[in-house]
Amino acid sequence: MSFQTVREDRADLEREKRFLIAHAAAHDRIYRYLRRRAENAATAEDLCAEVFRIAWEKSTDSESLSVMVLFGVARNVLRNHDRSSVRAAKLIGELRPPEQHGDAEACSQEYPLREALHRLSPEDREVLLLTYWDGFSSREISDLLNTSATAIRMRLHRARKALAHLIQTEGAEQ
């Protein structure tokens, strides 16, 4: 029989509930966010586990683990991962831009849209994808990126214009 005298700390139970709530509210969105940006499902799962490990550590604070706070963590985890991917690539001499998954030439033939995305600046592209893939509002993005809402709207405008050009060209060809 296990008689180890482990104190049932009420604060710990509260902490676990806080964590479970945050997990239930955010997991699927966070996973999709990571899956869109990671090389494969296994990496996305690793990164997601890391996000919630950090969330668990943060859950000692009284501050709520809101979805946006968790996305902030996810974004940092992803950036650290990209940086170490670049480091690993350097070591084996196969360096390529971290955002560019696959050969740009092949992409341009297969997906004109992909090429258009690659041509955007990383900042504009991030705002565009956060809007259309992840479903964030400009206000949420400005909070997530610690950037003014005006700057976000500007980036989104630029990105849309660049894509509009592509879509219109495509339309003219058809």
Place this chain on the structure above:
Amino acid sequence: MNQKTLDERIRHHLAASDPAVHITEQELAMSRERSLRAPRTTETNSSDEYFATGSPAHSSTVVSLSAKRQRRRRKWVTSVAAAAVLAGLVTGDIVGLAGWRGGATAEAADVLDTAAETAITSTDPVVNPGQYLRIRSTNVWSTEDWPEDGSKYQWLDTEKMDMYIPADRTSEWVWLRSGRVPTTFFDDKAPNYVQEQGIQAHPETLRAPKGEFYGQPGGPLTTDMSTFPRDPYRLLNHIYIRTLGAGQSVDGEALVFIADLLRTGLVPADLRAALYKAAAMIPGVTIMEGQANLDGRPGVAIGRTEGTLMRQEIIIDPKTGQLIGERQVLTQDYGVMPAGTPISWTAVETSVSDTAP
């Protein structure tokens, strides 16, 4: 092209190249379970810590600086409101892991449901003022020893326990422990080692009010059984929350929690019934052995394999639905102990006694 059409066309184009459209429910479920376990994967869990609930001292202290900076984030009204609603549901054990990921096999669920029905119709022994609830148990644990010469010794110990719990739980409890007696060996060198080292049992008699034998409350013994929901679904969610992050998997840990609670011999009939029904809702739970034998008493072993090394089982008398005990069985060879060895088990019997030693 007007703004609205452009927006829709961009949305359409980007949706077509969204890598997330191919995510399956199974892929999400795998990540959900893994990230739920993330909190304490860096921590070690010995079998004695199943009731620990992750004190801050246990958590890793590595927090990246970039993550710390996120603390200044503003809160979002919508997500806070949604979280508040969900908090209510989770606190009420209405929302959680129970139910939607499958359950025990049909045969195992049958045995557990029958046991639950028997439990609910049975009456708990009545302990009148001045009397004691007496819980006798046989406990087996494995011991491993690595002396400095690099060799390794493994054997099993048995400890007999006899506990007297007063009708008034705040009065003095009495606990007779035989100490751990080396009883089962798998090779010739371990008995020699035990003899050389003079390893022997240290019997003791412990007395303490409120069952606080080692100075403070804690562990399954002093758990307030009235706090557990009696609805099996809510009970299982409650258990998932309490065991969150411990063990190798949420389901394995939930079954271990149920076994730990049952083997105290202190679980009232209505909660026992709910625990059986909750076990029937745990994915991966199945009949392990139709003709199991624990401490000379036959029963059905129902359990779940955890990882590759062992399985956790509870043994139930199929005729009466009574719990015989619980055990952990090796599913592969481990050192000198062959697969199939129960490396720890507890058999319990409860009765009422007029006196305590």
